[in-house]
Amino acid sequence: MFDLRPVFFGTGLVLALLAVAMGLPTAVDFAHGDADWQIFAASAGVTLFTGLALMASSHGARRDELSLRQVFLMTVAGWVAVCLAASLPFAFSGLRFSAVDALFEAVSGVTTTGATVLHGIGRAPPGILLWRALLQWLGGMGFLVMALAVLPALNIGGMQIFRLESGELGDRVMPRAATVTMSIMGLYAGLTGILTLLLWAAGMSRFPALLHAMSTISCGGFSTTDGSIGSWHNPAIDWTVLLGMLLGGAPFIIYLQIVEQRWQMARKNRQLRLYLRYFLVASLILALWLIIEQDAKPLVALRHAAFTAASVMTGTGFATLDWGRWSGLPVVVLFFLTFVGGCAGSTAGGIKIFRFQILYANARVQMGRLLHPHAVMLPQYDKKPIPDAVAESVLGFLFVYALSFVVVAMGLGLVGLDFWTSLSAAASALANLGPGLTPTVGPLTGFSALPDAAKILLAVAMLFGRLEMFIFLALFARGFWRA
Numbered sequence: 001m002f003d004l005r006p007v008f009f010g011t012g013l014v015l016a017l018l019a020v021a022m023g024l025p026t027a028v029d030f031a032h033g034d035a036d037w038q039i040f041a042a043s044a045g046v047t048l049f050t051g052l053a054l055m056a057s058s059h060g061a062r063r064d065e066l067s068l069r070q071v072f073l074m075t076v077a078g079w080v081a082v083c084l085a086a087s088l089p090f091a092f093s094g095l096r097f098s099a100v101d102a103l104f105e106a107v108s109g110v111t112t113t114g115a116t117v118l119h120g121i122g123r124a125p126p127g128i129l130l131w132r133a134l135l136q137w138l139g140g141m142g143f144l145v146m147a148l149a150v151l152p153a154l155n156i157g158g159m160q161i162f163r164l165e166s167g168e169l170g171d172r173v174m175p176r177a178a179t180v181t182m183s184i185m186g187l188y189a190g191l192t193g194i195l196t197l198l199l200w201a202a203g204m205s206r207f208p209a210l211l212h213a214m215s216t217i218s219c220g221g222f223s224t225t226d227g228s229i230g231s232w233h234n235p236a237i238d239w240t241v242l243l244g245m246l247l248g249g250a251p252f253i254i255y256l257q258i259v260e261q262r263w264q265m266a267r268k269n270r271q272l273r274l275y276l277r278y279f280l281v282a283s284l285i286l287a288l289w290l291i292i293e294q295d296a297k298p299l300v301a302l303r304h305a306a307f308t309a310a311s312v313m314t315g316t317g318f319a320t321l322d323w324g325r326w327s328g329l330p331v332v333v334l335f336f337l338t339f340v341g342g343c344a345g346s347t348a349g350g351i352k353i354f355r356f357q358i359l360y361a362n363a364r365v366q367m368g369r370l371l372h373p374h375a376v377m378l379p380q381y382d383k384k385p386i387p388d389a390v391a392e393s394v395l396g397f398l399f400v401y402a403l404s405f406v407v408v409a410m411g412l413g414l415v416g417l418d419f420w421t422s423l424s425a426a427a428s429a430l431a432n433l434g435p436g437l438t439p440t441v442g443p444l445t446g447f448s449a450l451p452d453a454a455k456i457l458l459a460v461a462m463l464f465g466r467l468e469m470f471i472f473l474a475l476f477a478r479g480f481w482r483a
Contacts, residue, residue, distance in 0.1 A: 002067065002069055002070065002481075003070070004070075004073075005057070005058035005059075006058060006066055006070050006074070007070055007073050007074045007077055008054045008055070008057050008058040009054065009055050009058035010074040010077075010078060011051075011054055011074065011077045011078050011081050012050070012051040012052065012053070012054030012055035012056075012057075012058070013051065013055060014051070014078045014081065014082055015047050015048070015050055015051030015054065015081055015082070015085055016047075016048055016051035016052060016055065017051075018047055018051075018082055018085055018086065018138075019044045019045075019047040019048035019051060019085075020044075020048075021134060021138060022040050022041075022043055022044035022047065022089070022131075023040075023044060024130060024134060025037075025040050025089070025126075025127035025128070025130045025131040025134070026040035026041050026044060026127065028126050028127050028130050029125055029126065029127035032125070032126050032127075034094075034125045034126065034127060035094065036089070036093050036094055036125045036127050036128065037127065039088075039089055039092045039093050039094075040089050040127055040131070042092070043085070043088035043089045043092070046085075046088065047085040047088070050085070068154065069474075069480060071150065071153075071154065072154070072471055072474045072475065072480075073475065075146065075150060075467065075471050076467065076471060076472060076475060079110065079142075079463060079466070079467060080463070082110055082142075083103070083106050083107045083110050083111075083459075083463065084103070084106075086106035086109065086110055086131075086135055087099075087102040087103045087105070087106035087107075088102075089127075089128070089131055090102035090105050090106060090128070090131075093125070093128055094125065095118070095124060095125075095128065097117070098452075100452040100455050100456060101117045101448070101455070103456075103459060104117055104447070104455045104456075104458070104459050105117055105118065105132070106135065107459040107462050107463055108434065108459070108462060109131075109132050109135030109136050109139065109220070109222065110135050110136075110138070110139040110142075111139055111432050111462045111463055111465075111466040112136045112139045112140050112143070112218045112219055112220040112221075112315070112347060112349070112432055112466070113220075113221075113315075113317075113349070113428075113429065113432040113433065113434045113462045113466075114136070114215070114220050114221025114222055114315075114316065114317035114318075114432075114433070114434030114435070115317075115428070115429070115434040115435065115441075115446075115447050115458065115462070116132075116222065116434075116446050116447065117446060117447050117448040117455070118446070118448075119226065119446060119448060120226065121223065121224060121225055121226050122224060122225050122226065126207065129207075129211060129224050130211065132211075132222045133210075133211035133212075133214040133215050133220070133222055134214065136214060136215050136218045136220030136221075136222055137192065137214035137215070137217070137218050137220070139218060139220070139466075140188070140217065140218025140219065140220065140248070140347035141185060141188055141218070143347055143466065144181075144184060144185070144188060144252060144345070144346075144347060145181055145185075146467075147159070147162075147344065147345050147346075148162075148180065148181050148184060148252075148253075148345060149181055151468060154470075154471070155389070155393055156393070156397075156468050156470050156471065157355065157393055157394060157396075157397035157468050157469075157470065158354070158355060158358060158390045158391075158393040158394035158397065159344060159468075160389070160390060160393070161354070161358075161381065161386070161387075161390050162344055162345060162354075180253075180256065183256055183259075184252050184253070184255075184256060187252060187255045187256065187259070188217065188252065191217050191244075191247060191255075192213050192214055192217050193213075195212075195213035195216055195217060195240070195244045196209050196210045196213040197209075198240045198243075199212055199213055199237060199240050199241070202234060202236035202237045202240050203232065203234045203236060203237055204232065204237060207224075208224045211224055212224070212229075212241065213244065215316075215318075216241055216244035216245055216248060216316065216318070217244055217247065217248045217347065218248060218347050219245065219248040219249060219314045219315050219316045219342065219346070219347045219348045219349065219432075220316065220317075221311070221315075221316045221317030221318050221434050221435075223318065226444065226446075227444060228318050228319040228320070228443060228444065229241050229307075229318045229319065229320050230319055230320040230321060230444075235303060238303055238304075238307055238320055239303070241307070241318060242303075242306055242307050242310050245310040245311060245314045245316045245318070246276075246279070246310050246314070248314055248316070248342070248346060248347045248348060249275065249310070249313065249314030249315075249316075249341075249342030249343060249346050249347070249348035250272055250275065250342070250343055250346055251269065251271060251272060251343040251344060251345035251346055252345055252346060252347075253345050254266050254269055254272060268382075270357065270381070270382055271343045271344065271353045271354045271357065272343060274353050274356075274357060275313075275342065275343050275353050278313065278337070278340060278353070279306075279309055279310060279313060282305075282309040282313065282333050282337055283302070283305045283306040283309045283310075284305070285305075285329065285330070285333050286301075286304075286305035286306075286308060286309055286330050286333060287301045287302045287304075287305035287306070288301075289305075289328075289329055289330050290304060290305055293328075303320075304320050304321050307320050308320070308321065308323050308334070309333075309334075309337065312334045312337045312338055312433060313337040313340060313341065313342065313348075313350075314341070314342045314346075314348040314349075315338075315341060315342065315348050315349035315350055315431055315432045315433040315434070316348075316433075316434075317428075317433055317434035317435045317443060318443075319435065319443035319444060322442055322443060322444045323437070323442070323443060324435060324436065324437060324438055324439050324441070324442015324443055324444065324445060325439050325442060326437075331437055334437055335424075335427065335437060338350065338427045338428060338431050338433050338437075339351055339427065339431060340353065340356065341353070341431055349431045349432030349433060349465060349466070350431040350432075350433075351397075351398065351401060351431075354381070355394050355397065355398065357381060358379070358381055358386055358390065358391060358394045359394060359395075359398070361379035361380060361381060361386060362379045362386070362391055362395075364379070365377045365378065365379045379391065396470075397468070397469070397470070400469050400470070400473070401430065401469065404430060404461070404464065404465075404469060405426050405427060405430055408426035408429065408430065408457060408458075408461045409422045409423050409425075409426035409427075410422075411457045412425055412426055412454055412457060412458075415451050415453040415454045415457070416451055416454070417440070417450070417454060418438075418440070420437075420438050421436065421438045421440045421441055424436035424437040424438050424441060425441050425447075425450075425454075425458060426461065428441070429458045429461035429462050429465065430461050430462075430464065430465035431465060432462060432465055432466055
């Protein structure tokens with residue numbers, strides 16, 4: 001058995017930080033005279049005690065270098081522990097969540113999925129509303145750190161192509177790109193502040209503006225009303241949230257390049273360009289459908305179409321229209337966007353744009369070799385050859401993603417969901433989209449009507465998809481636990 005003390009320390013540190021974050025909704029509920037402040041205070045105390053106990057149990061362990069197995073285990077343990085601790089305020093609040101519903105809501109928040117079991121959201125205490133948005137904001141930040149520093153180092157799903165530092169990876173994983181990561185976190189907070197001001201100026205009051213800014217930049221999708229963004233009937237708010245979703249789904253390294261005035265690098269980013277092309281094409285298709293089939297005015301149709309395309313593609317899940325009741329061509333477009341997702345190095349879910357680019361590059365080379373058997377051709381990404389290890393990693397990721405989708409969909413069918421709802425809910429959970437594409441799990445419906453078994457399965461799928469699957473699967477590999 002390898003040394004678990006660094007894993008305990010890392011998990012304990014994350015729990016201690018989460019306990020500090022619980023102080024914010026505690027203060028808000030206390031200021032509003034809501035009795036739930038006691039629930040948040042007690043949950044913070046339990047979480048802080050558990051975190052400090054885990055940190056104390058790791059005394060004497062070396063934390064400057066971690067093995068690959070320790071990083072895998074620490075990542076899974078940290079996310080699972082945060083989800084369990086985050087469910088405590090939901091379970092004991094005045095909203096009377098069941099244990100399954102509390103865990104579902106917490107996992108949905110931490111993974112920035114945005115699926116909810118809460119009805120009458122506008123009547124919820126302000127502390128709970130803040131807690132939901134805060135979980136998504138912290139979850140988005142956590143995933144950014146993981147995407148920048150952990151996934152490339154662990155060679156997960158082809159992410160090694162985005163390593164921020166050169167050098168081969170041995171058995172030890174050293175902290176990487178700390179300066180870049182801290183800069184990205186500063187930009188993340190700055191964009192949240194800018195979105196808050198823009199939403200306030202567009203017509204939202206201050207508190208909802210802050211909560212929606214946090215949910216938007218994290219591609220989360222929790223709203224403060226059952227009707228999502230459509231409740232405001234305000235085009236300025238729609239366009240502001242649309243901009244925020246597109247920013248959240250773009251690679252955050254681009255913003256650092258812009259701040260450092262490396263305009264040429266930012267402009268030539270192939271992943272960003274394809275991301276915007278997919279968005280524009282999908283928006284035009286949806287707008288034409290709304291004009292032809294729903295008799296919508298062109299500008300109104302374009303606004304709702306662009307908003308819906310960005311929401312589904314980035315996995316945010318906000319809605320201005322109930323697209324869960326659409327049928328035909330737009331459902332096919334949205335189903336495709338669910339799988340595509342946003343860019344690598346963003347807070348968006350899904351398979352990610354760059355994996356499709358690598359898959360396409362490999363397919364082109366294979367076709368060329370069929371036509372010219374003796375030619376020497378290499379697949380390229382950003383005008384650089386794609387290493388065989390990266391291509392194999394992407395293919396393996398896509399296979400596991402497809403297999404996971406089938407397994408989750410079959411599981412949902414076994415517990416009583418109909419065929420289309422099973423497919424839609426499985427796709428949205430793995431892609432961390434949240435709302436599905438059918439009336440049962442649509443953007444204005446919620447997941448409260450689903451059986452507990454379906455909620456548990458979907459919660460596991462959310463976490464599985466957010467951790468890029470292989471981090472979870474590694475724990476079950478033969479030999480992982482051997483010394």
